[in-house]
Amino acid sequence: MSITFIILSALFLGFYAMLSRFKKQRKSFNFRVLSALVGGLMFGGAIQLTLGFNNEMLTGFTELISVFGKGYIKLLQMIVIPLVFVAMISAIMNVDGGGALSKIAPKVLATLIFTVAISAVVGVAAVYIFGIDANALVTTVGSNSDIHMREHSLASTQTSMESLGLSGLFLSIIPGNIFDMLTGSERTSTLSTVLFGMFLGYSILQVKKRRPEKVQNFIDFINAAKEVVLSMVREILKLTPYGVFALMTSFMMTNDLFALAEMGRFLLASYAAIFVMYAIHLIMVAVFGLSPIQFAQKTWPVLVFGFGSRSSMAAIPLNVQTQTERLGVDEETANMSATFGTSIGQNGCAGIYPAMLAIMAAQVMGMPIDLSFMLQLVAVIAIASFGIAGVGGGATFAAVAVLTIMGLDITVVAILVSIEALIDMARTALNISGSMLSGVITSKQNKTLDVDAYNGEQTGEAEAIV
Template sequence: MDILLIIINLVIFLTLIGALMLLKKRNVKFSYRVMIGLLVGLVFGAMLQLIYGVENTVITTTTDWMAIVGDGFVRLLQMIVMPLVFISILGAFAKMDMQEKFLKSGVKIILILLGTTAIAAAIGITAALLFNLDASSLNLGEAENERASSLETSAQEVEDQTLPQQLVSLLPANPFLDFTGERATSTIAVVFFAVFMGLSLVRLVKSNPDTGEKVRGGIVAVNEWVMQLVKIILALTPYGIFAIMANTVATSDFQAIYDLGLFVIASYAALIAMFLVHLVIISLTGLNPVQYFKKTSETLLFAFTSRSSAGTLPLNIQTQRIRLGVPSSIANFSGSFGLSIGQNGCAGIYPAMLGIMIAPAVGIEVNATYIITLIAVTVIASLGIAGVGGGATFAAIVVLSTMNLPIALAAVLISVEPLIDMGRTALNVSGSMVSGTVTAKTNGQIDKDVYNSHNLDELTAEV
């Protein structure tokens, strides 16, 4: 009987995917199809849980097969991350006229990313205090205990290093190893390697113009080649988002979400507050924050659903270039740097909230000194946060271990991680786009006509 029910569920699942394909043939806009996929996945997942329940064998097997589409899409996004980060930064150098522009723009982007992370940490701390969050009242179940053991194992590598040693580890001793994503800090290592390669390109163009121009042309060509791969992957977005949302809703433990509801509410209060700060920052530069919201909403929705800052990188860069009027070089820098430096949600709000929650459980007084130290550690730890799943966990491990707080208590939040991670990822991407937009505006390089236009051009070409 179970096998028959599983087959029926999968037939419905495939039928819904077929319906999404039909929408493409009828030339329905890409953004509309993504939204439809999200909503249909939400309804289908809710129906599966309502009919079978979370722990039923039918739903477990059904979602396992459905994950071929959802998890497969995420793995394809992960596949393009390192090549895209590397070639985006090199491409930015190849399209740049002078080295000074990089120094001015690059430093400004990094300062904005770190500055907004400090604000995000302060907001996370404020939310935790206002909602009186205290981890000492939370109990660890079997799944949480397994997660706690895993976190403690991961923390051993961090605890064995001093903070200066952790910063040194961000540099690529073996860039080819980092291209495999072997280390937690591989993304930032690839960013550094690409920057050094870009600086060497600038020197080459000056010292040997003929050879330099050939290399520059080759980089631009490879950049276009990689972007064609990106378009192939992004064309699968409606189907991937549908499967991801269906699986997430079907397997969510709503009782656990209810039990930890205060933390979820506090988290989203902090995330929304920080997004409003982004809008304030935009307005302080003289740009219309409503325009920013309208033009970035589609990309933020993609980030929210996919839970991957790195997977959103192509849309991030295109949104800045096509809709916000940010020059290609600045968009590439801010998009790539934003993957691993100063993620406002995963590396700002989340670890700061945990630092406040866990302190009372171990008898640490939350005073002004503790709060200032926590913000400083959070900002420093935000260097090198991975942009594809697990970044928030790595940030939490670094911050909590540096503050001498127990890692295991963070495991109690495992059941609500997917729900919160959606909002965190969207905020990460917004912070990246804000850094690019503000940098372009203060440099006097933003195209105001593009920014102020009401035309929402498609972000990805159909394949």
Template structure:
């Protein structure tokens, strides 16, 4: 068996070498990402074909592959907080957010919440059209265990379910703790802290310009260093996607996916429809949706494979800049999108679950009052949803509890949860980028020439 593990590792090294060769030949970043995605799927399926599910060969092999895949995600997570902090602060020192920061924040949050409400309506429609009900799913040991775990978790977050408490959670009582990313709302808390420092800088600039100038030079230097680190990490994207996708496909339970294909299909129909609405909103704003799709493909591919909105933040911001969004707005949109209004995890998913579970307690999920209440609760509850694995579960607990529905049934889809979560995460990232682009367009800050530029570099070839 050890020999097979070595063989699998050798094949992975060859595939990584192929991506490196493509880079040396200056093949575009997007093509390398697409190639990595395809190779990961094929290699994962081959591992499934030649080995028994859960075999030692697959477990050991994917464990080694994780050095590349999980290691890449950790590098991205490492740079998230420094990137958010220094980018927001530099937006003030460079006089890019001084006059309309309030308007920008309101627009971004409004678009995020508005699209989440639309996503909830789409989730309700999809669950209804596909006639999804919780009673259709057989509960095994895994589902029962997951349900008990969710029920236990509900008690620990009930105090944070009210709107006032969710808003309070966004305020940074200890900014140094939030810089470590310890809380689900840490990213927004860091944004708030950086904004306070930026406003303070503007005050000092009027009264003590020499101190402000010195501080500005420090911020500019740190910004240059952080952005260089981001560039170095983004160069690793194709390699990370190859390893992550291979692991995901190789360890996915194909039997469970086939068994619950109806639920998976309904979820992806809803996700695709909501993504098309993102494109429609851009088109209404007078922007070419095909251009957005082409430039967004690398970051959406990463979000799909890694299932981490937070890990995708550096690429999210870089992509928005490629779309003509200013750095300040890009950072606000990307950061707010991690914890507010996630269209997939906080919109579609809890709405579909509520419609599926309602009949089990004698509630008609098609009654106008139920639908209106559900959409409103989904939108409000989307505050403070973590942009990492588990955020969808948190959102589901909030919504189901508020609707007086049994939260334990949220564990019924555990066997296909990773597959559905891939699409949800990609939609979350698209939602935050769409909010940034639309906000820039509304505030007349969008660089249309940059948006329409055909090349896609993401600053990875610097």
């Protein structure tokens, strides 16, 4: 056991002790998560600047912190499918009348698709405003062996998607086996779970109308199951500051900071597009007569969580609780927008990123980028945004899907491997903002929004975590 491992481990565990002390001092959950995020970035960056990139002395320490970081992500993944399943059934079956599907779902979906189309336009604009030259990028970093390995992997994904086609993409959402669906083994498992949960909830509603006594026990079971699952979620979320610190430390240690500078313009363009799209979210809130300042202030803790975890699905509990307790959204709409937003119309992963890569791929192939190309690209992105997994890496799948449908080369996707994770953090935060926006707008349109709660002062945390 090397002295380097001992020192780094002591510092790492020392920060964990400080986070625990923050909790005892009753520091807010948001404060602890943000402290962990900033601390992890600084600690990991300091390690790389001091010991270099891929130093063999760091192998043992990297394995140690991966237990904390990856273990936390595995716990989140473990609970996602049960949470989505019971939340969606509960949201539908507890509605008085059958209005959830007809009044809520179409408006949530319309908002998500509309915003992802706008985000595609923003992504295209960012490429031209920042003058990104894909040919120069390919020439500069195209010989890296890691890139070639990823390109080979993506090529096999592209081949399978070409054989699947658009019809196959839609049909894959319908689960052929609900038990296989509940394992979460497919990229569309979350959306399939939402679909089945909605269908089951609607069926329960029909039985309630005819023979309510026959289904009451099952309704009680689902409501009880939801409370138990939410209790499990709260216990896992208590570990968030510790998981975020490990993830950020690992990220800064394992990504070559000096190599990132080669792609700095694309990185800057991506973040600029994400911030512009977030500003559009706030404008849309104002258009519907609500305060964008209140929306920003009350949603930012969830965005910080998404930034650190890189998972829209992991943020579902905080997403729903923020909508219902801080923004005044009714529970049915909040559940639907939060779950739909993990797989449909993700503004960052399914909108901005694929649009930017499509333009760059067209540049490399020498294809004319005219109005017809642009309109086709926006339409394809809106359609292909269905079924994008709400975890780290979903944007890559979305980009491959769009480029495959457009008949473009996927080399540029592989080239951006070194900065994928760094962009993904901000993309995830934007995805979550889009899902909460769809909930607020839908609730406002349906006149179910508690405007007093929306405009009221914040009262405590966005979650019951202490």
